[in-house]
Amino acid sequence: APESLMQALEDLDYLAALDNDGNLSEFGIIMSEFPLDPQLSKSILASCEFECVDEMLTIAAMVTAPNCFLHAPPGTEEIALTCWRKFSHPAGDHFTLINVFNAFKEASANSASQCNNEKWCRDYFLSCSALRMAGIIRAELVEIMKRIELPISEPDFGSKENILSIKKSLLSGYFMHIARDVDGSGNYLMLTHRQVAQLHPSSSYYNNRRIPEWVLFHEFSISEDNSIRVVSEISPDLFVELVPQYYFSNLPPSESKDILQEVINHLSPVSTMKEEQQ
Numbered sequence: 001a002p003e004s005l006m007q008a009l010e011d012l013d014y015l016a017a018l019d020n021d022g023n024l025s026e027f028g029i030i031m032s033e034f035p036l037d038p039q040l041s042k043s044i045l046a047s048c049e050f051e052c053v054d055e056m057l058t059i060a061a062m063v064t065a066p067n068c069f070l071h072a073p074p075g076t077e078e079i080a081l082t083c084w085r086k087f088s089h090p091a092g093d094h095f096t097l098i099n100v101f102n103a104f105k106e107a108s109a110n111s112a113s114q115c116n117n118e119k120w121c122r123d124y125f126l127s128c129s130a131l132r133m134a135g136i137i138r139a140e141l142v143e144i145m146k147r148i149e150l151p152i153s154e155p156d157f158g159s160k161e162n163i164l165s166i167k168k169s170l171l172s173g174y175f176m177h178i179a180r181d182v183d184g185s186g187n188y189l190m191l192t193h194r195q196v197a198q199l200h201p202s203s204s205y206y207n208n209r210r211i212p213e214w215v216l217f218h219e220f221s222i223s224e225d226n227s228i229r230v231v232s233e234i235s236p237d238l239f240v241e242l243v244p245q246y247y248f249s250n251l252p253p254s255e256s257k258d259i260l261q262e263v264i265n266h267l268s269p270v271s272t273m274k275e276e277q278q
Contacts, residue, residue, distance in 0.1 A: 011176065014247045015042045033148050034141065036060060043173030044141070050165035051153040053145070055098055059166070061138035062097040063218050063230055066130040069202045080125040081207050087124075088204040091163050092215075092232025094170060096204045098157055101138075104131045167234055170216055171242040177217050178239060179228060180256040186211045188228060190220065191256055200227040214239070236263045 012018050015038055017028030024032060031041040040060050047056035062068065072080035087103060089095035107120040121128035145152055156162040179188035179197060188197045197220055199206045218230035240248075240263050248264075251257050 012038055014176065014244055015039065015173070016244075017042070030148065033144055036064060039173040039177070040064070041173070043169045044145075045150075046172035047153075047165070047169040048150055050168050052156070052162055052165040052169055053151065053153045054155040055157050055162065055166050056169050057138055057141050057145070057152075058098050058101050058134075059094050059170075060141060061134040062101055063094075064137050065134035066127065067202065068097075068100055068127050068130040068134070070125045070127050072125055076125075083124045084204070085207060088208060091167070092205070092212075093203055093230045094166065094218075094232045095163065097230070100126065101131065101134060102157070105135070164238075167216075167232065167238060168242060170232065171234060171238060174216050174218070175239065175243045175247065177220075178234070179215055179217060180259075181211055181213050181215075182255070184211065188215065189254065189256060190228075191251055191254070194252055194254065195220070195226065197226045197228045199231060200224065200229040202229065203231050205231060205233075236260055237267070240264050240267065 009018070009022070012028065015028075015031070017025055017031050017038060019025040019028075027045070030045060031038060034041040034044060036044075040063070044053070044056050044060055047053045069084065070080075087096050087099040089099055104121070104126070108117055111117050111120065118128045121131065142152065176192050177190075178192075179190045181187065182189045182196075186198055188199070189195075190197060197217075199211075200221070205212060212233035214234050214236055215228070215231045216234045217228035220226075220228050236259060240260055248257075248260070
């Protein structure tokens with residue numbers, strides 16, 4: 001549909017993938033080297049700047065591969081949730097996916113046979129085929145990074161700096177995928193489309209009964225009860241630091257936008273003072 005095409009072009013423009021004539025910018029050409037959604041490509045390129053490439057490649061592979069969390073057979077739901085809780089990361093689902101991938105990789109290295117690998121996945125209610133696919137995708141992304149000579153930073157998962165860097169990289173690509181819990185009970189209003197959504201049941205927040213106020217989400221699914229999937233908490237301060245001003249000014253009016261505008265106004269005097277001192 002023409003509307004979808006216009007929306008796609010607008011999104012590419014917000015991601016700095018187009019030049020003034022509407023052609024791919026230099027940045028857009030590099031983004032197009034990756035067989036991924038533009039937002040994900042942008043996040044990978046941002047991770048070169050924020051030095052968290054190793055972790056961002058794992059996230060990209062895990063969200064591109066099929067869902068690794070299996071549907072628990074009836075009567076085993078609580079056991080599955082307990083198993084998944086072992087991988088849960090307080091910073092959110094993107095970080096939980098890194099934990100799952102790293103645990104699978106470790107289990108694969110320690111197991112003598114493929115059968116042991118599959119048993120490990122079954123024990124944790126995880127899809128072995130999805131995790132293998134994530135491994136293949138990740139290896140392909142590493143090859144692309146090497147071919148176009150982009151730096152791959154050393155793994156540093158777990159440090160505070162690394163977690164912040166990952167969030168900055170994700171926000172660089174997914175600033176259009178932000179939602180705010182408007183009533184304290186998990187009804188998330190999306191900033192861009194003003195639709196209300198709930199956390200997907202596979203979210204570690206859903207599992208731990210914690211409802212962060214501001215979140216970045218990977219995707220929104222109407223077919224799955226208007227849910228947002230693969231969700232991580234972000235702070236308004238971090239959002240306003242990384243959001244393109246052009247995109248923010250075009251957002252529809254909302255209470256969430258007003259809150260973010262207050263954050264910008266609060267931060268602006270500090271920026272002005274710094275400029276004056278320089």
